[in-house]
Structure formats: C-alpha cells, structure tokens
Amino acid sequence: MAEVADAQDQARRLGRVIRDARLRQKRSQAQVAAALGYHQAKVSRLENGRGTEDIRVLRDVARVLDIPLHELGLAASPVPHTADPKKEDMHRRTFLAASVASLALPPASSPAAHQDLVQALLPATPLAPTADKVSARELGERVAAARRLFCTCDYAELGRALPPLIADLRRAAADSSHTSPVVGLLATVYQTSASLLLKLSDVGHAWMAVGRAMAEAERCGDPVVLASSVRVHAHVLARDNHTSQAVTLVRHTAEQLTGAYDRRSPHYLSALGLMLLRGVTAASNAGDRAATQDFLREAADVARYVSLDRPEAWANFSPTNVELHAVSAAVALGDAGIALETARPLMRRSIPVPERRAALWIEAGRAYSQQGRLADGYRALRVAESCAAQDIRRPAVRELVADMAARDRRRAVPELHHFCRQLGVPA
Structure with a gap:
C-alpha cells in the first residue's frame, strides 16, 4: 500500500507543478484549457492530480505552460549525478516493487x-x-x-x-x-x-x-519471439511514462537485429518492423522528433521486404502499418494538419486488420479535435466504431469523447453528446 500512496503523491506533485506554472503566468484555468483545446474541468482535474498518467496531455500542458519536460516526468533530469551502482540497484528494485504493488489492485468494476x-x-x-x-x-x-x-x-x-x-x-x-x-x-x-x-x-x-x-x-x-516481447515491453514502459527508456530499449534491440533484410524470413521482418513502430510511438510521445523519424525510416526500409496484413500472430506489418504510425506520431507531436494529410490516402485504402482500421480513424478523431473540428472528430470516431465497436469503448477513447463533448459548450454537435452518453462517460 505504501507504493500506491507514493503513486498518489506523485500524481499530486505533478498537479502542483502544473498549478504553480499556471499561476506564475497569471493565467486562469479557463485560459489554459482554451489553449489546450480542453474543457476547464480537465485542467482542474490535472491540478488535483487526476489524469496525470496521460503522456499526451502532460506534454501538451508542458508546451502551453513552458514547463520543462523533466518536471513532469517526461524526460530525465538534466542535473548531472555520479553513477552509484547501489543507488541504481535500489532505484530498479523500487521501480519493480511499485509495479508489483499495483498488481494487487484490480481495476474498479473489473x-x-x-x-x-x-x-x-x-x-x-x-x-x-x-x-x-x-x-x-x-x-x-x-x-x-x-x-x-x-x-x-x-x-x-x-x-x-x-x-x-x-x-x-x-x-x-x-x-x-x-x-x-x-x-x-x-x-x-x-x-x-x-x-x-x-x-x-x-x-x-x-x-x-x-x-x-x-x-x-x-x-x-528465438529472435522473432524476443523482438515481439521487446515490442510489448516498450509499450508498457511508454504507457507508464518511461518513454526515454522505451526508446533506448527498442534502439538497443534493433541494433542487434537490423540488416540483411533480403535474407530474413517474413515473420522475422514483421516482428522487427512492429518493434521499430513501437519505437515510433514511444519517441513521439516523448516529443523526440529526430528519434521518431529514425524509427519510421528504418521501419519503412523493413517494409520494403515484407507485407503481412493478416490478423494473426504479430503478422500485421506492412508499408500501410508504417504510414498508420506516421499518422499517430504526428498527432502525438501536435501536428494535426500533417496527421490528417497523411491519413487521407489511408482512409481510401483497404486495411484488413480491424484494430488497425479503427486506430486510423481514432487518430483522425484526435487530430480533428486538436484543430477544434469537433463535428469531423465525432464522425471519425463513429467510423472507428463501425470498424471495431469494442475498441471505441477503451478508457483512452472514452476520455477523448468526453473531452470533445465538454468543449462543445454550445452543443453545436448534439450527436457528440448523445455518443458520450451512449459510451457512459460524463462530459
């Protein structure tokens, strides 16, 4: 329970950092919310330590309020320190202990x-x-x-x-x-x-x-199994706000597996390509444009030799999948216009894997939302729902729908509010 309390303290600390930065700039919650494209209630929740686990939101807040990324746990501290093996080992054990502690607490209404x-x-x-x-x-x-x-x-x-x-x-x-x-x-x-x-x-x-x-x-x-496991490991790291470690893990593993693509099996290339795309996600969530482009280029190179668009055993890797991740990366980096420009050709393309089709339209919905085009964002999410109904009911997507509905204060898109109620989330 002590580790859980530590996590709550960390969330409250992030909330205080956000509030202090806003007050230093003499801006109201409403003003910051408008700059972020969120409802004021979202900023209030952040300052109270709720919702601070969303990397994209934290990065947007850091940009709008000029908060150094390391103060929100999005980058390593710039302060140099002397490496101490004992302290590093203790930090590693603390990190693992916190992870294990959370295992004993299943989500509400599980x-x-x-x-x-x-x-x-x-x-x-x-x-x-x-x-x-x-x-x-x-x-x-x-x-x-x-x-x-x-x-x-x-x-x-x-x-x-x-x-x-x-x-x-x-x-x-x-x-x-x-x-x-x-x-x-x-x-x-x-x-x-x-x-x-x-x-x-x-x-x-x-x-x-x-x-x-x-x-x-x-x-x-088996290197194929290893690459697939590293891919998921990097995903968990990034979702737990350890984006720089996720980038390092993918890069280190890729250095051992890349090359000689014309002599590799399709499953080897697919596993490697998907791992590189996880590096794209981690790097873009960290705001690292250079690393994002490096991973995208390497993944595109792999995709020249393999195209497996089938919903089976990690084999849904192809040039289309690389382009889909380019869309997602642009959204994560706040480049909504680039994201939608990249997405439009894909919207007319046949994508056999429903999870990937839904992801395209969800990311388009996020991009439209970033531009304040709530009606277009709503329509994109309904297309995503037609591709994969259960995917649209994930917590992250439900949060997106709630934020969009909260920003539509004049109810110019009544269907959006109905959709919000349909998903069972408050605006």
Whole structure:
C-alpha cells in the first residue's frame, strides 16, 4: 500500500507543478484549457492530480505552460549525478516493487474474464498434469486464434480464451525442452495478455504479463519471439511514462537485429518492423522528433521486404502499418494538419486488420479535435466504431469523447453528446 500512496503523491506533485506554472503566468484555468483545446474541468482535474498518467496531455500542458519536460516526468533530469551502482540497484528494485504493488489492485468494476486473466498471470504452484495432453499443433492454432481475437478487437472473448490457454501452455512448456516452440507460444500468449491489459488501461497487471513474456522469450532464444516481447515491453514502459527508456530499449534491440533484410524470413521482418513502430510511438510521445523519424525510416526500409496484413500472430506489418504510425506520431507531436494529410490516402485504402482500421480513424478523431473540428472528430470516431465497436469503448477513447463533448459548450454537435452518453462517460 505504501507504493500506491507514493503513486498518489506523485500524481499530486505533478498537479502542483502544473498549478504553480499556471499561476506564475497569471493565467486562469479557463485560459489554459482554451489553449489546450480542453474543457476547464480537465485542467482542474490535472491540478488535483487526476489524469496525470496521460503522456499526451502532460506534454501538451508542458508546451502551453513552458514547463520543462523533466518536471513532469517526461524526460530525465538534466542535473548531472555520479553513477552509484547501489543507488541504481535500489532505484530498479523500487521501480519493480511499485509495479508489483499495483498488481494487487484490480481495476474498479473489473469483469470476471479480466480477473481470471490476472489470476492466470500470478505466480502459482506447478500445474497438475492432465490425462489428455494437448499437441503443440493444437496449441499453436489456439494461439493464432487468440491473436485474431485481438486484431479483430473482440476483447471480451479474448479475455475468456487466454486463462485456459495460459494454463495449457504452461503445462506443455514444463514438459518440453527450453528450445521447444511451445515456450515461444507461451511468450506470445503473455505478450497478447499484456497488450489486452494495456487496451483496458490496466498498466499494473500489464507489467506482470510483459515480465513473463520477456522471461519466456529469453528461455526460447528465438529472435522473432524476443523482438515481439521487446515490442510489448516498450509499450508498457511508454504507457507508464518511461518513454526515454522505451526508446533506448527498442534502439538497443534493433541494433542487434537490423540488416540483411533480403535474407530474413517474413515473420522475422514483421516482428522487427512492429518493434521499430513501437519505437515510433514511444519517441513521439516523448516529443523526440529526430528519434521518431529514425524509427519510421528504418521501419519503412523493413517494409520494403515484407507485407503481412493478416490478423494473426504479430503478422500485421506492412508499408500501410508504417504510414498508420506516421499518422499517430504526428498527432502525438501536435501536428494535426500533417496527421490528417497523411491519413487521407489511408482512409481510401483497404486495411484488413480491424484494430488497425479503427486506430486510423481514432487518430483522425484526435487530430480533428486538436484543430477544434469537433463535428469531423465525432464522425471519425463513429467510423472507428463501425470498424471495431469494442475498441471505441477503451478508457483512452472514452476520455477523448468526453473531452470533445465538454468543449462543445454550445452543443453545436448534439450527436457528440448523445455518443458520450451512449459510451457512459460524463462530459
């Protein structure tokens, strides 16, 4: 509980930093909200330590109020210090302890499937063997089916499918050698679990899942599995406001895996390309334009040799996916015009993976919102809903809809307010 209290103290500290910066500039909450494109209530919540986990919002606040990024935890402190191995080790342990502490607190109103998944991820005694052993082929088919559920945004069914699949894979991996493909399948399922938990904004339990994914990836020794696990690890780091560490992790791993693309397998290239795109997301969330472009260029180079637009086992990588991440990066960097210009050709293109189609229209909605074009933003989100209904009900998207509705004070877009009520979020 002490770690949870520390997290709350950190949120309140960030709120005080934002409030002090606003007062120094002698600006009201309403004035800052107008500059940000949010409702005044959003600024009030931030100053009270609520909503400070959203990296994009914090970066916008830092820009509008001229707050150094390190003061909001978005960059390392510029103050030099002498490296102390003992202190570094203590910091690492504190970081891990805080992650573990959050595991004991499932999100409010957590569905039964979510709780079952969390239970399946917890440390447990070895599972008792069953009379009927499941073949590696059958397990592989079930893993591919789970990946399809994720890419088609059927998160409810995925949450039900993962716990028994984890149990069966753990039994099979316990009976096999360390180099067995079953270990790689188990790593993939842990990766999928982490991605699902991030969709549900459950970063604490995502840490546990990604820790297991990395352990199984190292045990497996397959560079494809390793790249996929690093990709998800970087995603969790970025979502937990450790964007610079996420960029470093992707860059370090990519240095070992890039090159000789014409002699690599499609799955190798797909896993590498997706990892590089996670670097794009982390770098753009950190406001690092140079690193964002470096990762985009390298990913585009990989995409010259592979195009796998199928909703299965991390294989949804292609030139289209690179362009989609260019849209997302432009939105994250506050370049709404560039984002929409990049998105328009994609809106007319066939994108087979529903999760990617929905992501395009959600990012377009964010870009329209940044420009104050709330009606266009609303229409983009409804298109996203038609692509993947469950994806639009994620906490991050619901927050976007609520902010857009709150800014429409004259109710010029009544459909937006109806949509807000439909999603069950207050404006």
